[in-house]
Amino acid sequence: MIQVSVCGPRDCTGEDESNAREIGRLLAERGAAVICGGYTGVMAAVAAGARSAGGTVVGILSRADREHANPDLSIVIPTGIGEARNSVIVNSGDAVIVIGGSWGTLSELALAMRRGRVPVVQLGGWRLLDHDGRPVAGIRHASSPEDALAITRLWPDR
Amino acid sequence: MIQVSVCGPRDCTGEDESNAREIGRLLAERGAAVICGGYTGVMAAVAAGARSAGGTVVGILSRADREHANPDLSIVIPTGIGEARNSVIVNSGDAVIVIGGSWGTLSELALAMRRGRVPVVQLGGWRLLDHDGRPVAGIRHASSPEDALAITRLWPDR
Amino acid sequence: MIQVSVCGPRDCTGEDESNAREIGRLLAERGAAVICGGYTGVMAAVAAGARSAGGTVVGILSRADREHANPDLSIVIPTGIGEARNSVIVNSGDAVIVIGGSWGTLSELALAMRRGRVPVVQLGGWRLLDHDGRPVAGIRHASSPEDALAITRLWPDR
Amino acid sequence: MIQVSVCGPRDCTGEDESNAREIGRLLAERGAAVICGGYTGVMAAVAAGARSAGGTVVGILSRADREHANPDLSIVIPTGIGEARNSVIVNSGDAVIVIGGSWGTLSELALAMRRGRVPVVQLGGWRLLDHDGRPVAGIRHASSPEDALAITRLWPDR
Numbered sequence: 001m002i003q004v005s006v007c008g009p010r011d012c013t014g015e016d017e018s019n020a021r022e023i024g025r026l027l028a029e030r031g032a033a034v035i036c037g038g039y040t041g042v043m044a045a046v047a048a049g050a051r052s053a054g055g056t057v058v059g060i061l062s063r064a065d066r067e068h069a070n071p072d073l074s075i076v077i078p079t080g081i082g083e084a085r086n087s088v089i090v091n092s093g094d095a096v097i098v099i100g101g102s103w104g105t106l107s108e109l110a111l112a113m114r115r116g117r118v119p120v121v122q123l124g125g126w127r128l129l130d131h132d133g134r135p136v137a138g139i140r141h142a143s144s145p146e147d148a149l150a151i152t153r154l155w156p157d158r
Numbered sequence: 159m160i161q162v163s164v165c166g167p168r169d170c171t172g173e174d175e176s177n178a179r180e181i182g183r184l185l186a187e188r189g190a191a192v193i194c195g196g197y198t199g200v201m202a203a204v205a206a207g208a209r210s211a212g213g214t215v216v217g218i219l220s221r222a223d224r225e226h227a228n229p230d231l232s233i234v235i236p237t238g239i240g241e242a243r244n245s246v247i248v249n250s251g252d253a254v255i256v257i258g259g260s261w262g263t264l265s266e267l268a269l270a271m272r273r274g275r276v277p278v279v280q281l282g283g284w285r286l287l288d289h290d291g292r293p294v295a296g297i298r299h300a301s302s303p304e305d306a307l308a309i310t311r312l313w314p315d316r
Numbered sequence: 317m318i319q320v321s322v323c324g325p326r327d328c329t330g331e332d333e334s335n336a337r338e339i340g341r342l343l344a345e346r347g348a349a350v351i352c353g354g355y356t357g358v359m360a361a362v363a364a365g366a367r368s369a370g371g372t373v374v375g376i377l378s379r380a381d382r383e384h385a386n387p388d389l390s391i392v393i394p395t396g397i398g399e400a401r402n403s404v405i406v407n408s409g410d411a412v413i414v415i416g417g418s419w420g421t422l423s424e425l426a427l428a429m430r431r432g433r434v435p436v437v438q439l440g441g442w443r444l445l446d447h448d449g450r451p452v453a454g455i456r457h458a459s460s461p462e463d464a465l466a467i468t469r470l471w472p473d474r
Numbered sequence: 475m476i477q478v479s480v481c482g483p484r485d486c487t488g489e490d491e492s493n494a495r496e497i498g499r500l501l502a503e504r505g506a507a508v509i510c511g512g513y514t515g516v517m518a519a520v521a522a523g524a525r526s527a528g529g530t531v532v533g534i535l536s537r538a539d540r541e542h543a544n545p546d547l548s549i550v551i552p553t554g555i556g557e558a559r560n561s562v563i564v565n566s567g568d569a570v571i572v573i574g575g576s577w578g579t580l581s582e583l584a585l586a587m588r589r590g591r592v593p594v595v596q597l598g599g600w601r602l603l604d605h606d607g608r609p610v611a612g613i614r615h616a617s618s619p620e621d622a623l624a625i626t627r628l629w630p631d632r
Contacts, residue, residue, distance in 0.1 A: 033233060058233055064249050064398055074159060075191060075216055075233060079246045080398035082380055083585055084558035088237045091222050101604060107584035111557055114577035126610060129601040130575060136600060222556055238556035240538055241427055242400035259446060265426035269399055272419035284452060285445040288417060294442060317548060349549060374549055380565050390475060391507060391532055391549060395562045404553045407538050
């Protein structure tokens with residue numbers, strides 16, 4: 001089963017939330033499991049979108065218990081390892097999609113690029129410039145939920 | 159969805175393997191997801207048993223990639239945190255069932271008892287004596303796969 | 317610098333505490349750094365013993381902050397990874413000494429044996445029997461703090 | 475003892491390396507322990523600088539053993555938790571100083587800002603723009619090693 005990690009802020013914009021919900025729905029329709037952080041904001045929206053289409057959603061929580069987990073998780077992994085769980089989330093995807101901007105989200109984007117084996121796609125959110133003011137290479141930017149999935153190339157025949 | 163963590167050695171006895179396969183099958187029949195370490199031995203047997211009955215199996219791997227993961231996992235979580243992932247496994251169960259004996263397995267039994275919020279059931283494996291030579295209290299010992307599930311009390315009406 | 321991990325319960329006996337303090341003192345006298353869990357009971361006693369002899373003590377905490385850390389730590393590592401930090405403690409020692417018995421302590425003993433590259437010495441605490449009722453092989457049992465250090469063989473010329 | 479986490483790339487520029495060495499030296503002179511990732515590049519330079527001034531350096535390694543650790547570490551913590559150790563590094567500082575740019579380094583910067591309790595100072599490296607193209611607020615930028623330490627405010631009377 002293809003697994004796609006979807007990361008994003010607890011406090012997100014309405015546009016981020018709408019994008020997350022649509023990405024969740026599309027992933028479920030394509031038979032992919034969604035891996036997410038399991039709480040609110042983008043995490044809750046992608047889970048709700050996937051569940052609305054009958055998909056599987058795994059929530060990899062920072063806490064050691066299920067408190068504050070969103071209600072749309074199929075599987076709950078209360079890691080108890082705090083923010084260190086961000087690296088577990090990005091290791092678990094055949095692709096990583098990052099929606100919106102926050103410090104936690106940026107850490108996931110960076111860890112996903114550090115891992116370096118799978119496509120990392122960004123939809124909205126922050127931009128990175130190198131020391132000379134040029135965009136840092138490597139992240140693939142999407143213009144829409146559909147585009148984000150296309151960029152992963154996990155479904156080359158669609 | 160009820161989640162039950164099932165722990166046991168890579169190098170297990172034939173009896174452990176048979177017990178693990180049966181517990182996997184029974185959990186799947188009752189609609190519970192199996193959480194396991196994702197590799198060989200007891201981990202592979204419980205996964206195979208659950209899949210044979212159409213169940214869901216989550217493999218929480220020590221490695222950061224899917225290498226050596228058994229083929230019966232529905233969801234693969236390559237944590238990349240080494241043996242520290244044992245505490246993630248035991249945190250993820252509504253009950254923890256331990257089959258057979260090894261050092262890694264003992265660490266999971268101990269971490270499950272340390273966690274202390276859910277039933278911990280042992281089927282076969284090592285025994286613990288306190289400083290005075292008396293059995294250490296707390297672990298519930300099962301005599302069979304069926305008995306192990308009964309002891310968890312997750313299905314009180316059966 | 318030689319590093320020795322010393323593990324033991326928060327709620328320990330007076331004898332455990334006295335043993336831990338003595339082991340801390342002896343390790344400091346031999347120029348070894350003590351690695352411990354950083355809280356109370358055996359952890360506090362080994363830290364106090366080491367500091368009384370001018371030694372270095374590293375506390376590897378489960379919490380993400382310094383709350384409840386004992387006052388004798390030279391270096392504080394608030395991992396934030398909960399009980400998963402037990403595997404960090406045992407990975408950090410050139411030997412692992414376990415004093416007394418508790419579930420957390422047993423998990424450290426088991427993880428140290430699972431790691432398998434360094435001597436693991438037990439002073440007091442629980443006993444393990446295999447499926448046939450025989451002591452599980454591998455752990456080296458000490459009769460005193462001096463004996464525990466001798467068994468590590470880290471100072472072969474003494 | 476004050477602890478300062480210093481983060482930066484394995485593959486760093488000559489300027490990053492020189493800055494790291496100087497920051498290590500200054501921290502040692504002020505009696506602070508350096509916490510770093512323990513490998514090469516900025517990690518090795520800050521360790522060498524601190525040791526040249528008699529300081530204490532803790533290397534929090536991703537690996538479970540000491541392989542590839544730099545030679546200037548006073549204390550080695552082979553966590554075995556992979557890149558998840560980045561969050562342990564940032565949790566361990568009374569301030570976090572980030573030198574230069576890489577994906578791993580960015581993850582540490584982001585995790586440090588996510589933690590939010592201590593000053594986070596950046597010297598060189600990448601820049602972050604929000605969705606509207608404005609610099610993301612919160613990171614304090616330093617112009618020199620001396621300035622980096624001043625910005626932490628850990629030594630208000632200097």
